[in-house]
Amino acid sequence: MTYLNRRFALTALIALALGLSVEAEQTDGARWVTAWSTSQQALGTTVVTDATVRLVARVTATGASVRIRLDNTYGTRTLVVAAATVGVPMRGAVLNPGSIQTVHFGGLSDVRIPAGESVTSDPVVMPVIAQQDLAISLHMPEKDVRPSQHNGARVTSYRTNDRDGDHTTNETGEAFVKTMTSMPWLKSIDVLSTTSTGTIVAFGDSITDGSCSTNDGHDRWEDWVALRLQLDAVDGAHKAVINEGIGGNTITGNVSPPPTSTPGTKRLERDVLSHSSVTHVVLFMGTNDIRRDVTAAQVIEGTQEIINRTHAAGLKILGATIIPRHNRAPTENNSGWTPAKTTTRNAVNEWIKNDATFDGVIDFDQIVQDPRNPDRIHAPFDCDGIHPNQLGYYEMGRAVELNLFVD
Numbered sequence: 001m002t003y004l005n006r007r008f009a010l011t012a013l014i015a016l017a018l019g020l021s022v023e024a025e026q027t028d029g030a031r032w033v034t035a036w037s038t039s040q041q042a043l044g045t046t047v048v049t050d051a052t053v054r055l056v057a058r059v060t061a062t063g064a065s066v067r068i069r070l071d072n073t074y075g076t077r078t079l080v081v082a083a084a085t086v087g088v089p090m091r092g093a094v095l096n097p098g099s100i101q102t103v104h105f106g107g108l109s110d111v112r113i114p115a116g117e118s119v120t121s122d123p124v125v126m127p128v129i130a131q132q133d134l135a136i137s138l139h140m141p142e143k144d145v146r147p148s149q150h151n152g153a154r155v156t157s158y159r160t161n162d163r164d165g166d167h168t169t170n171e172t173g174e175a176f177v178k179t180m181t182s183m184p185w186l187k188s189i190d191v192l193s194t195t196s197t198g199t200i201v202a203f204g205d206s207i208t209d210g211s212c213s214t215n216d217g218h219d220r221w222e223d224w225v226a227l228r229l230q231l232d233a234v235d236g237a238h239k240a241v242i243n244e245g246i247g248g249n250t251i252t253g254n255v256s257p258p259p260t261s262t263p264g265t266k267r268l269e270r271d272v273l274s275h276s277s278v279t280h281v282v283l284f285m286g287t288n289d290i291r292r293d294v295t296a297a298q299v300i301e302g303t304q305e306i307i308n309r310t311h312a313a314g315l316k317i318l319g320a321t322i323i324p325r326h327n328r329a330p331t332e333n334n335s336g337w338t339p340a341k342t343t344t345r346n347a348v349n350e351w352i353k354n355d356a357t358f359d360g361v362i363d364f365d366q367i368v369q370d371p372r373n374p375d376r377i378h379a380p381f382d383c384d385g386i387h388p389n390q391l392g393y394y395e396m397g398r399a400v401e402l403n404l405f406v407d
Contacts (some may be wrong), residue, residue, distance in 0.1 A: 030194045034275035035061035035130075037188035037242040039209075041261045042076040044147040044184060048140045049162040054093050055136045055186045056174050058218060060226040061240040062130045063193035068103060069399045070111070070138075071118040071187035073270070074148040079113040079185070083139040085168040086124055088132070093173030095135055100169055101126055103136075117185060128191055130230045130240075136186055137168040147184030152247060154210045154220070156181060157243050161394050181215060188242070190276050198279030199240045200225075200405055201272045203264065203306075205285050207323065208245025211392070212383035219390050220281075221364075222328075224397025231401065239279065239405055244271040251285045251302035256356030257293040265302050273313050280405050281310050282362065284320035286348055287386075289327070292335060296347040300356075303348075307357055318404055319358035321349040321365035324377050342375050348385040360404045368392050 015118040017293065036057045059066070066086060072079040104122045105111035109266050128134065158176035160167055167175040202208050202222040210220040214354035226241035246261045253263040262270075264285050272281055283306055286299050303319070322345050330336035353361055366386055370378045381392030388396060 006258055015367055028194060030063070030192050031189045031196075032067070032276040033061050033193050033196045033240045034188050034199045034242055034277065035059035035063075035191040035193075035196070035240040037244060037271075037275060038150040038153060038183050038186070039244045039246045039267070039271050040071050040073040040148050040150055041246045042149065042151055043076070044149045044182060046157070047144045047146055049143045049145070050141050050165055051162050051215065052137055052139045052160045052164065052167040052170075052175070053184060054158040054173070055138070055183060056089060056133055056155055057136065057186065057189055058131060058133050058155070059128055059189055059191055059240070060230070060242070061126065061196040063128050063191035063192040063196070065125050065192040066128060066134070067121045067123050067190045068118045068136055069118055069187040069190070070113060070185050072115055072148050072185070073115040073118070075113075075115045076146070079115075079145070079322055080140070080142050081111050081113070081138050082141040083109055083166050083168045084111075084121070086126065087135045087137070087171070089135045093135075093176035095171045095173065097171055100171060110346055117189055119182045120190075123192065131227065132389045134189065136189075138185065139166040139168050141166075149182045149184040149247075151182055152209060152211075153181055154185035155183075156216055157183065157281045163301050177224050185230055187274060191240070193240075195238060196240050197238055197407060198277045199242060199275055200280045200282065201278055202241065202243050202282050202284065203247060203268075203272055204245040204283070204307075204320070205249040205288055206245065206247035207287075208243060208284055209247045209386050210243075210245070211247055212387040213393055214390055217390070219393055221393045221396035221400075224394055226399050228397070228400075229402060229405070242275065248288055249285060250288045250292070251306070252289055252294060252298060255289060255294055257292065257335070259288075259347045268306055268309055269296075272310070277282055278315055279407055280321055281317040283307075283317055284364070286322045287325060287345070290322070290344050290348070291337060293341075296351070298342075300351050301346050303356065311357075316359040317354055318360040319352045320362045320396050321352050323365050323368050323388070324370075324375050326376055328385070360398055362404070366399060
């Protein structure tokens with residue numbers, strides 16, 4: 001028996017021994033927490049015709065049941081999902097024998113999602129452990145479907161050839177001959193948990209999305225925070241962590257060149273407030289606004305709007321300081337980075353640390369800056385002058401104080 005087989009069997013036995021079920025947990029203090037998510041940001045260019053995708057996602061909470069949310073945010077027509085399953089990956093697209101379960105939507109095995117809308121599945125009784133990968137398989141029966149997707153998921157998922165039909169119950173994975181690192185349609189996974197006290201949303205740009213991190217490495221700053229919360233959480237801070245970062249994202253929409261994704265002020269409801277049992281938000285944006293010549297006052301105004309709306313929803317919000325960027329000459333569609341923009345960054349950071357109405361501050365700027373030149377990323381942590389490398393992300397995740405997330 002493989003390790004994953006043993007682990008899946010063990011979690012099932014634990015659930016049975018504790019008498020866990022959807023009904024039992026709901027009366028024993030369990031709550032639905034969003035334990036994985038991603039931000040859909042664009043309409044994909046690769047079309048799908050009567051094919052099955054197998055999407056891999058790692059949950060950050062332990063529980064006895066799951067449910068999935070599918071979004072057709074950028075779709076231009078109604079999305080038809082003919083069948084959906086959830087299983088436990090063994091290696092690649094291969095699933096643990098016996099782990100596949102059918103996902104239903106309102107009691108039906110198929111679902112139609114109008115353009116711009118989303119749907120959440122019925123609960124699936126399935127024991128999961130924090131830091132466990134799940135495989136969501138979706139059969140897309142129609143012709144030339146362009147996926148609403150997150151472009152850079154930093155994890156490998158799989159798909160069949162077009163016109164190969166429904167392989168949602170295929171355990172061997174042999175039909176999944178293509179790989180992808182985008183994340184089409186799958187928006188989030190909720191876990192029914194008695195151990196997690198809520199969800200933390202990392203709401204940011206490419207430094208949260210994970211530029212320069214390792215594909216399938218789960219080594220972004222928020223990944224390290226999630227792992228630390230599972231291993232060493234203080235009382236009341238044992239929470240799930242989800243990633244709502246988009247590369248190039250801005251706080252405001254009134255920028256030039258235009259934003260390449262929906263700005264933070266516009267996507268707050270969809271990507272933060274709509275999730276289950278959110279208690280804390282970490283806001284880590286602003287660098288892409290400043291790169292586009294937005295003033296400190298404008299960045300502060302947009303940030304304060306997000307703070308106010310988050311507080312109005314009854315949630316706590318932490319501010320992360322903007323890390324350094326190296327000077328870059330302007331190029332086509334990129335206005336570059338200058339000493340004047342560093343001055344703006346420093347002004348925004350001073351406001352974040354001293355005057356903003358955040359419930360706490362995470363000083364990422366202090367963690368990654370060069371001790372001899374605080375306007376540059378420290379060389380051992382630097383990937384490309386803009387993003388941290390894997391070591392930089394580790395140091396950022398290690399530096400976050402876990403007691404910030406106590407309710």
